[in-house]
Amino acid sequence: MKWVLSDVDVYNQSREYVDTAIVPLIPVSLEADLKGTVSKGEFITYVSVELERQLKGRVFLFPSLSYLKKSKNVIESVIEWKTELQEEFKHVIFLTSDETLKEYTSDQQNVKDDLIWLPSVPFEHMDESLMKKLLEDQIQQILNILLQSWNK
Template sequence: MKWVLEDVDVYNQSKEYVDTAVIPLIPVSVQSDFKSVVSKGEFITHVTAELERQLKGRVYLFPPFTYLKNTKNVFEILLEWKTEIQREFKHVFFLTSDEMLKDNKPQSLSKNLIWLGAVPIEHMDDNLKRKLLQDQVEQILNILLQSWNN
């Protein structure tokens, strides 16, 4: 389910089955790394869309959380989000390709933050892109399954 009105109605009718929130984390920068940052954000957007498509009815895809790449208090904000969203969803996962988040994440977010190495997909053949996204989703599924089984 996605962050759209139609899916809110479906969610309200089937809350007991939808226990996982997924939030894409998209850094923003217009410095010299502009293209790289955009590419990583686009990659995460595609992966989370595919994850939602495959797990519709179990996962609720939130809109991307965007932040300036060098934001100092991003972890405080994510902890706030996690606390708030866990009032409604048992499992909360943030997906990112931002190395800064991967390398500096606090223990309190270690199980919630999933880092994926971004692959530039802009010139990729559609079949290859689908295969790559499928491989990424399978990796995430393994993490989700472990969480669901605990």
């Protein structure tokens, strides 16, 4: 389910089955590597949407949390989101391709295990069939992580 009106009724009817919240983390920066930063956000958006499609009925995809890449306060926002979402969902997963977030969370045990970092794959000039294959591979990796989390 997604953060859209048509899915809210479905969510309300099947709350007990939807135990995982997914929040994409999207960096924003107009500095040096603009295309790279946009590419990371685009990649995570594709992965998030495909993950939700495959796990519809078990996960709830929230709107992307955009943040300024140079901001050090993003971890505080992530912790705040996690705290809020854990009131409703057993599992809260954050998806990112921003390597700086991986560094920021390395000493934040309460967020570290919920952050899934994926190396970004630029889709700009990629053939659609190759893009789908790469997405499938990434989704498989995330599914393995989610299965481990669900089995705890």
